[in-house]
Amino acid sequence: MTDRFVLEHIKALQPYEPVIPPDAVARHLNIPICKIIKLDANENPYGMPPRARWRLANLATGHIYPDPECRQLRLMLSDVINISQDNIIIGAGADELIDLVVRLTLKPGDRLMDCPPTFGFYRSVSQIHNLTHVEITRHADFSLDIDNIRAAVNQGAKAIFLANPNNPDGSVAPYELLCEILELPILVILDEAYIHFASSTIDMAKMATVRDNLIVLRTFSKWGGLAGLRLGYGIFPKYLQNALMKIKPPYNVSTAASEAGIGALESLDQLNQQRDWIIKERDRLFNALQTLDWLSPYPSQANFILCRVSGLEAVQVKNKLLEQGIMIRYFNKPGLQDHIRISIGTPSDIDRLLEALKEIKV
Numbered sequence: 001m002t003d004r005f006v007l008e009h010i011k012a013l014q015p016y017e018p019v020i021p022p023d024a025v026a027r028h029l030n031i032p033i034c035k036i037i038k039l040d041a042n043e044n045p046y047g048m049p050p051r052a053r054w055r056l057a058n059l060a061t062g063h064i065y066p067d068p069e070c071r072q073l074r075l076m077l078s079d080v081i082n083i084s085q086d087n088i089i090i091g092a093g094a095d096e097l098i099d100l101v102v103r104l105t106l107k108p109g110d111r112l113m114d115c116p117p118t119f120g121f122y123r124s125v126s127q128i129h130n131l132t133h134v135e136i137t138r139h140a141d142f143s144l145d146i147d148n149i150r151a152a153v154n155q156g157a158k159a160i161f162l163a164n165p166n167n168p169d170g171s172v173a174p175y176e177l178l179c180e181i182l183e184l185p186i187l188v189i190l191d192e193a194y195i196h197f198a199s200s201t202i203d204m205a206k207m208a209t210v211r212d213n214l215i216v217l218r219t220f221s222k223w224g225g226l227a228g229l230r231l232g233y234g235i236f237p238k239y240l241q242n243a244l245m246k247i248k249p250p251y252n253v254s255t256a257a258s259e260a261g262i263g264a265l266e267s268l269d270q271l272n273q274q275r276d277w278i279i280k281e282r283d284r285l286f287n288a289l290q291t292l293d294w295l296s297p298y299p300s301q302a303n304f305i306l307c308r309v310s311g312l313e314a315v316q317v318k319n320k321l322l323e324q325g326i327m328i329r330y331f332n333k334p335g336l337q338d339h340i341r342i343s344i345g346t347p348s349d350i351d352r353l354l355e356a357l358k359e360i361k362v
């Protein structure tokens with residue numbers, strides 16, 4: 001059989017590589033799932049928020065379609081983030097909103113920029129929609145290269161995806177630099193998936209309600225403990241919110257996801273407490289990693305730490321940890337050779353990780 005019905009640009013696509021689920025890993029290693037320590041996808045290690053669990057256990061409306069506008073969740077969110085509901089759209093994860101924003105604003109051939117090393121899904125979406133993907137590589141310390149960003153805009157780039165804090169290094173762009181980029185004639189999609197872990201107090205989301213070229217995306221997957229439910233949201237200027245509502249699939253967010261999101265917002269105290277624990281654990285892990293002479297960790301404002309590995313290959317580190325049931329990410333691509341990324345777990349997860357790292361002979 002031929003693949004004659006598949007579009008040419010899709011045939012050439014390098015798909016985004018999602019993580020392998022822990023039960024599959026446990027089966028492969030022939031160990032019980034409770035022995036797995038999952039530090040590869042920046043999820044909340046403390047599980048689902050208590051009120052989200054309660055709401056899911058008591059869900060009674062799974063037989064009717066969900067609210068296409070997620071009214072109750074938007075109302076609560078509006079209160080929590082202090083932004084009008086009219087500027088908020090809920091999506092099935094930030095991923096869905098990334099895709100929808102591209103559908104809404106760019107056509108095949110248009111230039112879409114991102115700044116690698118960064119979240120790989122921007123590039124995949126760019127390729128899926130047959131855009132011209134422009135990569136403006138970050139400096140060695142992962143800061144943004146504003147001169148080349150400016151040059152790309154002069155050459156016709158129409159939009160830019162910026163993860164802030166950035167994945168995989170956890171750096172945050174200075175406010176002044178973001179403002180400089182916002183002054184360029186370009187749509188800025190600021191992806192704040194990890195903003196809850198950052199110390200910055202500047203609220204870019206507010207700016208998205210008053211500027212016509214800024215969208216801020218966030219998710220319940222990281223801080224919110226709901227990665228498996230798929231729930232994210234975006235703050236849009238009103239005109240983009242209106243337009244996006246026209247193109248989104250009508251029932252994109254399931255009743256379960258939306259109820260869980262409401263439950264998460266009802267569990268804010270617990271989530272904020274967990275965020276504080278994660279930040280404390282991040283600092284402890286950073287200090288401990290610095291004492292291993294074959295690892296060089298980068299300071300992070302997110303719930304993960306990126307490290308350069310010397311003396312052996314990053315994939316070897318990943319495999320040695322996996323033998324012990326510890327899942328991490330490794331990178332071996334241009335601009336990110338021999339790096340590993342470790343999500344912040346509970347204190348006992350991090351203890352086990354550190355023991356395992358100390359046993360690795362370089």
Ligand SMILES: Cc1ncc(COP(=O)(O)O)c(C=O)c1O
Nearest residue numbers: 093094095119167193219221232
């Ligand atoms: C920067 C960034 N944005 C978005 C996402 C996806 O978020 P969601 O789970 O809400 O689709 C991720 C997930 O790893 C991420 O790292």
